[in-house]
Amino acid sequence: MTPAILLIASLAAAPVSVQPEFHQIGQGPKQEQRLDKQLSRPSPVLFQTRMVRSADGRWVQTCDSAANDRLKSMPDFGVHLRRH
Amino acid sequence: MRFWMVLLAVLWLQVADAAERIALNDGQTVSFQIPAGQFTNDFYFDVPAGVRKFRLDLDGTPRSNTDMDMFVRYETTFPDRNSYGLLPASADQTFLWLADMSHFQSISAGNQEFVVVGEHGYRPATPGRWHVAIVNFSGVPVDATLRLELRSDESPSPSTIAVRFDLGCTPFDGPGCVCNLAPWNANTPPVQASGNPGATLGEQRRLAVLDAVSRISAGFRSEAPITVRACWDELEADETSAVLAQAGPEGLFINDPSLFDDQQPGLRQTFLPESHAWYAAAPSAKLAGTTFCRIAGGPCDSRVDVTITFNSVVDSNGLFGGGFYYGLNPPPLGAIDFIGIAMHEISHGLGFLSLVQVSDGGAGAGSEFFGRDDIFSRQLVDTRSGQPTSFSRSSNADRRAAMTSVTKLQWVEPEALASPFYTPRGSEPGVRIYAPSTLRPGSTLSHIDLVYRGDLMVPSSSAQGGNRALKLTQPMLNAVGWRSEPTVMPSFPAPFVGQWLDRDRAGHGIDFQRVFRTAQGQEIYTLLFYSYDQNGLPEWFLATGPLVDGVFLADADSFGNSLVSYVYDGNRSPPQRADGARRGQVRLDFNQALDSAACNDGIDRTGAEQLATFAWSLDGDEGNWCMEPLIALADRTAVDLTGTWYGGINDQGWGASVATARRADDTNLFFALLYYPDSQGTGRWGYALSEQYEPGAAITFMQRRGYCRTCPSEPFSDEPAGTLVPALTEPTQEMIDGPNRLGFEVQFLGPAGGSFARPEQTPLTLLSAPAAVPSGQ
Numbered sequence: 001m002t003p004a005i006l007l008i009a010s011l012a013a014a015p016v017s018v019q020p021e022f023h024q025i026g027q028g029p030k031q032e033q034r035l036d037k038q039l040s041r042p043s044p045v046l047f048q049t050r051m052v053r054s055a056d057g058r059w060v061q062t063c064d065s066a067a068n069d070r071l072k073s074m075p076d077f078g079v080h081l082r083r084h
Numbered sequence: 085m086r087f088w089m090v091l092l093a094v095l096w097l098q099v100a101d102a103a104e105r106i107a108l109n110d111g112q113t114v115s116f117q118i119p120a121g122q123f124t125n126d127f128y129f130d131v132p133a134g135v136r137k138f139r140l141d142l143d144g145t146p147r148s149n150t151d152m153d154m155f156v157r158y159e160t161t162f163p164d165r166n167s168y169g170l171l172p173a174s175a176d177q178t179f180l181w182l183a184d185m186s187h188f189q190s191i192s193a194g195n196q197e198f199v200v201v202g203e204h205g206y207r208p209a210t211p212g213r214w215h216v217a218i219v220n221f222s223g224v225p226v227d228a229t230l231r232l233e234l235r236s237d238e239s240p241s242p243s244t245i246a247v248r249f250d251l252g253c254t255p256f257d258g259p260g261c262v263c264n265l266a267p268w269n270a271n272t273p274p275v276q277a278s279g280n281p282g283a284t285l286g287e288q289r290r291l292a293v294l295d296a297v298s299r300i301s302a303g304f305r306s307e308a309p310i311t312v313r314a315c316w317d318e319l320e321a322d323e324t325s326a327v328l329a330q331a332g333p334e335g336l337f338i339n340d341p342s343l344f345d346d347q348q349p350g351l352r353q354t355f356l357p358e359s360h361a362w363y364a365a366a367p368s369a370k371l372a373g374t375t376f377c378r379i380a381g382g383p384c385d386s387r388v389d390v391t392i393t394f395n396s397v398v399d400s401n402g403l404f405g406g407g408f409y410y411g412l413n414p415p416p417l418g419a420i421d422f423i424g425i426a427m428h429e430i431s432h433g434l435g436f437l438s439l440v441q442v443s444d445g446g447a448g449a450g451s452e453f454f455g456r457d458d459i460f461s462r463q464l465v466d467t468r469s470g471q472p473t474s475f476s477r478s479s480n481a482d483r484r485a486a487m488t489s490v491t492k493l494q495w496v497e498p499e500a501l502a503s504p505f506y507t508p509r510g511s512e513p514g515v516r517i518y519a520p521s522t523l524r525p526g527s528t529l530s531h532i533d534l535v536y537r538g539d540l541m542v543p544s545s546s547a548q549g550g551n552r553a554l555k556l557t558q559p560m561l562n563a564v565g566w567r568s569e570p571t572v573m574p575s576f577p578a579p580f581v582g583q584w585l586d587r588d589r590a591g592h593g594i595d596f597q598r599v600f601r602t603a604q605g606q607e608i609y610t611l612l613f614y615s616y617d618q619n620g621l622p623e624w625f626l627a628t629g630p631l632v633d634g635v636f637l638a639d640a641d642s643f644g645n646s647l648v649s650y651v652y653d654g655n656r657s658p659p660q661r662a663d664g665a666r667r668g669q670v671r672l673d674f675n676q677a678l679d680s681a682a683c684n685d686g687i688d689r690t691g692a693e694q695l696a697t698f699a700w701s702l703d704g705d706e707g708n709w710c711m712e713p714l715i716a717l718a719d720r721t722a723v724d725l726t727g728t729w730y731g732g733i734n735d736q737g738w739g740a741s742v743a744t745a746r747r748a749d750d751t752n753l754f755f756a757l758l759y760y761p762d763s764q765g766t767g768r769w770g771y772a773l774s775e776q777y778e779p780g781a782a783i784t785f786m787q788r789r790g791y792c793r794t795c796p797s798e799p800f801s802d803e804p805a806g807t808l809v810p811a812l813t814e815p816t817q818e819m820i821d822g823p824n825r826l827g828f829e830v831q832f833l834g835p836a837g838g839s840f841a842r843p844e845q846t847p848l849t850l851l852s853a854p855a856a857v858p859s860g861q
Contacts, residue, residue, distance in 0.1 A: 011172055017111040017114070018114045018115070020124035022123065022124050023122060023123055023124070024121065026172060035272070037337065040336060040376075040380035040381075042335060046330045047332055050325060061544055063432075064525055064526035065530075066526070079631075
């Protein structure tokens with residue numbers, strides 16, 4: 001490509017500077033603070049494939065579940081917003 | 085905030101709302117600096133006909149310790165201020181305000197956000213105007229770029245499921261997490277594994293997982309990349325039993341504003357097709373057009389959609405022969421097929437699961453997760469009675485019985501029934517769900533019955549028989565959020581305006597009225613909640629805000645309340661001001677109320693013309709009620725005086741909710757709730773009812789003693805407390821010099837006492853818009 005074409009191509013790809021209007025969000029966060037958002041809820045169950053030895057000595061594979069212990073360490077449901 | 089003056093602020097907004105100024109063009113990147121703690125709603129773009137997909141990318145520097153979020157919605161703009169003319173009081177409230185109005189969100193903990201909207205989500209890339217709001221939550225300015233790309237030739241994309249073999253436990257896992265990554269990198273020589281070219285055991289393991297996700301993803305389309313984390317752990321194993329692998333979704337999402345938490349309404353998740361139902365993280369991300377971390381929040385380098393953990397003991401203790409079979413070719417009989425097991429468990433993580441409790445204890449078998457449906461269970465019917473009934477709308481006891489009915493729990497979603505892998509069985513209407521006579525936690529309900537031996541999602545991998553094809557699993561996963569057919573942007577008809585009540589909470593109610601449309605197209609409504617305090621004495625609360633996608637998103641006042649109590653003092657102007665000492669929040673949701681928790685409370689609501697979920701919190705109490713119109717549409721009068729009336733801006737602080745109805749004998753019923761202060765300025769109400777309304781005729785005013793909002797329903801008593809003389813003839817809005825007049829003299833029959841009066845011929849006008857004549861009437 002010629003330098004002219006390269007220049008045109010680079011200009012076309014360059015971001016266009018704009019100046020939006022801004023609005024304050026409350027008092028604004030303090031320096032170095034961030035909003036910690038959490039919009040999902042941990043699943044209450046995990047599914048497990050399990051092998052169980054049957055009465056005749058064969059292994060049988062089944063799928064069952066276990067309580068998801070992580071629930072105990074997670075906050076209650078909701079939109080969780082906190083500063084950290 | 086002043087009573088009724090609220091509406092002046094709202095009217096002001098019609099002029100004050102700034103139009104968006106910056107158009108985004110296809111293929112162009114714009115750059116700007118966003119100051120610390122500020123947001124902009126200045127961006128918009130137009131999607132022309134023929135576009136099947138668009139993508140928005142927001143990027144910012146510096147990367148560290150900064151956080152930008154992006155919100156996107158169709159048609160109406162993000163407003164500058166709420167309907168009180170206020171900006172949200174805090175960063176938290178700003179986030180909630182914008183997120184509640186958005187259709188798509190990208191809200192990760194960093195500032196690399198993106199949204200891809202294709203043609204197969206619940207809200208497809210529809211021609212018309214789209215709007216973008218961007219927030220900088222960090223304490224420093226951010227240099228940002230925003231880029232739009234429109235595509236007419238590539239939608240939907242084949243889905244990609246990435247596997248993380250390098251991500252151990254993260255802060256989101258909480259204590260007790262074990263995610264051993266070493267087995268993925270085991271340098272031991274490869275084992276016998278037909279078709280698996282891995283040069284080491286570690287590589288064989290990785291190739292086997294990649295093969296499993298490749299087989300699953302081949303059948304799906306997704307604009308959002310899905311990520312599975314793969315772990316090892318020493319799970320339970322002994323001579324009689326061993327866990328081979330376990331998996332589940334890393335998160336759940338629900339679109340349910342009535343799911344209050346800490347007195348705050350649940351945030352809407354409007355990319356989900358069905359309301360009041362849980363979705364797994366992966367299909368949620370697919371529907372949202374971005375990654376899990378960007379819809380849930382949190383750092384994107386440590387959030388995944390699904391985690392699967394394999395038992396490292398299986399390959400090491402000799403109890404299980406040669407351990408896992410890692411072959412890419414079909415497994416020999418009796419092998420522990422690593423790929424088949426991985427596919428099965430990952431499919432659970434992708435949404436093939438019900439959250440209904442399948443064990444006794446706790447809330448009991450049949451109970452729902454947080455009292456809400458899940459999208460899997462929404463596809464099921466209970467056929468025990470011979471007449472299929474919705475499993476989700478059933479009682480806990482009926483759900484429990486259906487789950488142990490062996491053959492009576494059926495999946496009836498049409499796509500599965502049209503599948504070549506579905507074979508009708510006698511009179512059974514659908515795919516039989518695994519429902520053995522004894523509850524088997526995890527197996528019961530979240531699998532198809534063993535008669536489908538050889539399918540992926542039978543509850544026994546022995547019965548799976550080495551199968552690695554999705555078969556019925558594919559249409560069933562489609563039904564829980566993976567469908568990829570083109571869709572149409574949903575529309576939301578205007579709800580009934582007037583008085584609503586919960587037939588299980590008789591004596592309480594709301595007056596819900598449309599007031600006006602803003603210049604930007606938002607419909608602003610008011611909600612007046614009339615109820616009783618702890619002593620059974622009448623009190624009321626007011627809310628105002630936009631109706632967005634069929635949900636009344638009441639705005640926060642200067643105290644942060646969206647359900648507001650007012651105090652009257654005749655010696656000040658205006659006399660009515662918000663009581664900041666009382667805390668209240670409210671949402672009114674007209675979407676799929678029939679499937680909401682509030683309307684599935686066992687009460688027979690036969691004959692209800694419409695239903696809505698009314699969720700409120702007041703001073704620490706919460707309620708979630710199922711509302712229906714008080715007056716049937718067919719009974720509305722030709723001259724419909726229904727609405728909220730007041731005495732104009734020079735006589736604020738009192739008002740009336742009026743309902744009129746046509747009777748069988750051609751007479752007109754007139755019902756008015758009058759709101760007025762007691763001697764302490766507390767807002768009280770009473771009612772007047774005439775079966776034969778004659779303008780200018782006096783009606784006895786009654787004060788009702790009821791039961792508190794959280795008390796059991798009980799009979800209430802009425803006592804005469806004055807006289808009302810209504811002379812309302814024309815439903816005209818904001819015309820205080822019009823023909824409508826009202827006089828009254830009432831007392832408050834309670835400890836506070838007090839009287840309140842206006843002479844006959846006091847001018848009155850509609851604050852709300854005149855009731856529209858319903859279509860078809």
